Amino acid sequence: MLIIRDLVKRYGNFTAVDHLNMHVQRGQIFGFIGPNGAGKTTTMKIIATLLAPTSGQVMVDGVELQKDPIKIREKIGYMPDFFGVYDNLKVMEYLDFYGSAYGIEYRQRRRIAEDLLELVDLRDKKDAYVDTLSRGMKQRLCLARCLIHNPELLILDEPASGMDPRARAEIKGILKELKRMGKTILISSHILAELSEICDCVGIIDRGRMVVQGSVDHIVRRMEGEAVVRLKVLRDVDRAVKLLKEQPMVTGIVQEEQFLEVTCKGNDEELWKLLRTLVNSEIPVISFNKAEGNLEHIFMEVTSDEEMVL
Amino acid sequence: MKKWYYNPVLASSLKTRMRGWRTAASVTAYLGVMLFIAYIFFKIYIEAQAINGISVNANQSVGLQVYLTLAIIQFALILLITPAQTAGVVSSEREMQTLDLLLCTKMSSAAIIMGKLLSSLGFILLLIIASIPLFSLVLLFGGIALEDIAILFLFYIVTAFGVGSIGVFYSTLFKRTVVSTVVTYVTIFFLGIVSVVLGTYMMAMHYSQPSQPADYYIPFILYINPGVGLADLLSTQAGGQYVLPYGIIGLLIGQVGNIPQGWFQQLPFWVKNIGVISIIATLLLVISTWSIRPNKRMGARIWKVRRSG
Numbered sequence: 001m002l003i004i005r006d007l008v009k010r011y012g013n014f015t016a017v018d019h020l021n022m023h024v025q026r027g028q029i030f031g032f033i034g035p036n037g038a039g040k041t042t043t044m045k046i047i048a049t050l051l052a053p054t055s056g057q058v059m060v061d062g063v064e065l066q067k068d069p070i071k072i073r074e075k076i077g078y079m080p081d082f083f084g085v086y087d088n089l090k091v092m093e094y095l096d097f098y099g100s101a102y103g104i105e106y107r108q109r110r111r112i113a114e115d116l117l118e119l120v121d122l123r124d125k126k127d128a129y130v131d132t133l134s135r136g137m138k139q140r141l142c143l144a145r146c147l148i149h150n151p152e153l154l155i156l157d158e159p160a161s162g163m164d165p166r167a168r169a170e171i172k173g174i175l176k177e178l179k180r181m182g183k184t185i186l187i188s189s190h191i192l193a194e195l196s197e198i199c200d201c202v203g204i205i206d207r208g209r210m211v212v213q214g215s216v217d218h219i220v221r222r223m224e225g226e227a228v229v230r231l232k233v234l235r236d237v238d239r240a241v242k243l244l245k246e247q248p249m250v251t252g253i254v255q256e257e258q259f260l261e262v263t264c265k266g267n268d269e270e271l272w273k274l275l276r277t278l279v280n281s282e283i284p285v286i287s288f289n290k291a292e293g294n295l296e297h298i299f300m301e302v303t304s305d306e307e308m309v310l
Numbered sequence: 311m312k313k314w315y316y317n318p319v320l321a322s323s324l325k326t327r328m329r330g331w332r333t334a335a336s337v338t339a340y341l342g343v344m345l346f347i348a349y350i351f352f353k354i355y356i357e358a359q360a361i362n363g364i365s366v367n368a369n370q371s372v373g374l375q376v377y378l379t380l381a382i383i384q385f386a387l388i389l390l391i392t393p394a395q396t397a398g399v400v401s402s403e404r405e406m407q408t409l410d411l412l413l414c415t416k417m418s419s420a421a422i423i424m425g426k427l428l429s430s431l432g433f434i435l436l437l438i439i440a441s442i443p444l445f446s447l448v449l450l451f452g453g454i455a456l457e458d459i460a461i462l463f464l465f466y467i468v469t470a471f472g473v474g475s476i477g478v479f480y481s482t483l484f485k486r487t488v489v490s491t492v493v494t495y496v497t498i499f500f501l502g503i504v505s506v507v508l509g510t511y512m513m514a515m516h517y518s519q520p521s522q523p524a525d526y527y528i529p530f531i532l533y534i535n536p537g538v539g540l541a542d543l544l545s546t547q548a549g550g551q552y553v554l555p556y557g558i559i560g561l562l563i564g565q566v567g568n569i570p571q572g573w574f575q576q577l578p579f580w581v582k583n584i585g586v587i588s589i590i591a592t593l594l595l596v597i598s599t600w601s602i603r604p605n606k607r608m609g610a611r612i613w614k615v616r617r618s619g
């Protein structure tokens with residue numbers, strides 16, 4: 001559905017997107033993860049035909065972006081990382097306006113708008129002015145807007161950021177519904193936890209480069225070589241850190257008061273050896289548990305090494 | 311099938327503009343201001359004539375005076391209001407962060423710019439239309455024909471189009487509406503003043519040559535100033551007798567008495583004036599259209615007419 005090859009975007013000397021490759025299959029929800037400034041928005045704006053790439057190729061449903069941007073605009077629904085609402089319009093008029101901008105005939109777009117308001121649960125707000133809506137409602141309205149022309153691919157730029165948990169859950173519910181309707185969704189975030197559950201596939205981008213890409217399971221397996229252990233010591237934290245650093249299998253330590261988060265290579269056997277070493281050295285370990293390899297952790301691992309103490 | 315004249319931006323803004331009391335209040339205020347200023351001028355004129363002992367029985371002359379006064383006030387108001395209406399059309403979309411959304415739709419850049427321009431000019435047009443009853447009062451006095459008023463209104467529309475396109479152009483150039491508005495006013499002010507000063511100077515130099523040229527010479531810079539065109543139009547309509555009150559321009563234009571040659575030169579000055587203004591305005595709009603999409607390679611297709619099935 002979406003293929004990106006060797007995409008490069010430079011702002012002057014600064015390379016925001018650096019030979020990025022990405023492959024999103026039809027019907028997938030693809031999580032596009034990266035810290036702030038990684039180049040997610042830039043990539044998405046290029047796909048939305050709002051920015052010209054410096055080089056590289058973008059194909060949406062077999063159509064090449066550079067050759068037929070107008071066709072691309074029909075195929076995608078883009079939701080930017082801001083609301084973008086006219087405050088003097090009512091909810092229905094807002095959808096109607098974008099429907100007309102996509103060249104949809106009046107009666108048809110009215111009907112579509114009604115359906116979409118139903119989908120995003122804003123039917124009773126149809127005659128409210130857009131600026132009276134809450135953040136979560138505005139967000140859902142924007143989602144409805146980018147669906148007005150029935151696009152096949154949705155490009156959603158950080159739809160969950162700045163939302164309270166309830167609004168996030170609502171958006172997630174709508175996304176699942178859209179997936180059921182057969183839409184392909186590219187969704188970005190700098191927080192992984194919420195996406196890992198709904199995404200079929202994730203790509204992790206850092207400093208303009210795709211670090212790792214694949215199904216959630218695949219990435220977890222790839223990362224399993226590294227285990228993360230959270231442990232708590234009663235005292236002697238400094239001695240514990242020193243000792244851990246000496247162990248060859250330990251690759252990273254994050255310390256937070258009495259708590260230590262240790263990344264280490266190897267299997268469970270190695271972990272047991274690690275615990276034995278600590279106990280033998282009279283370190284008062286009072287809790288020791290292996291963290292399940294969730295995406296958030298992997299994300300930390302691949303994208304930010306600054307926070308590691310080693 | 312989408313109709314070619316249907317512009318979503320224009321349709322939506324007309325709908326919201328006409329909602330509520332603000333537009334109606336603005337039109338009323340506008341007419342009030344015009345009527346008030348006209349009344350003041352009229353009163354001063356009558357009093358001046360009474361003092362000078364000239365009888366006011368010449369109805370035609372009164373009608374003409376009222377007409378000229380209204381014409382100039384309306385012109386000044388258009389110059390004053392149009393920049394405020396148009397200089398924010400694209401930059402405010404940027405500020406509200408809705409421009410990207412619009413650029414993602416199937417609307418062409420040209421349709422977006424035209425929709426924006428027309429919806430902001432729509433208000434000016436409304437004011438102009440609302441002033442028709444005021445102008446038709448003049449007809450009661452005589453001295454001015456209906457077609458004079460029609461031509462004057464055509465002139466207004468072209469002026470609003472010209473000034474409006476400067477506003478639209480700056481609103482695509484500058485990210486902030488405030489900057490765009492200020493620059494538009496400054497540009498209009500300077501174009502008005504500088505073109506007259508420079509043009510007058512050039513004409514004076516030309517005609518004061520020792521060889522005493524008797525040709526038809528108007529520097530190009532005067533063609534871009536609608537004020538000069540208006541002065542020419544009004545003095546023509548007033549039958550040439552009111553050339554002097556419009557200052558040195560009227561004097562200089564009046565001085566060009568020689569028979570012009572060629573079809574272009576035979577056209578009245580104000581016709582050429584609105585022609586030049588329209589061409590410049592169109593150029594500015596083309597540049598604006600081209601520049602709202604950052605993606606220049608995609609700009610090649612902006613003029614393609616698209617229809618939905």
Ligand SMILES: Nc1ncnc2c1ncn2[C@@H]1O[C@H](COP(=O)(O)OP(=O)(O)O)[C@@H](O)[C@H]1O
Nearest residue numbers: 011014016034035036037038039040041042043
């Ligand atoms: N118009 C621009 N000019 C220069 N640099 C920019 C511009 N837009 C974005 N950048 C830079 O490009 C990088 C990527 O930005 P962005 O794509 O917004 O990241 P993300 O969405 O992942 O947070 C950032 O370092 C940002 O500062």
Ligand SMILES: [Mg+2]
Nearest residue numbers: 040041081158
């Ligand atoms: Mg971003």
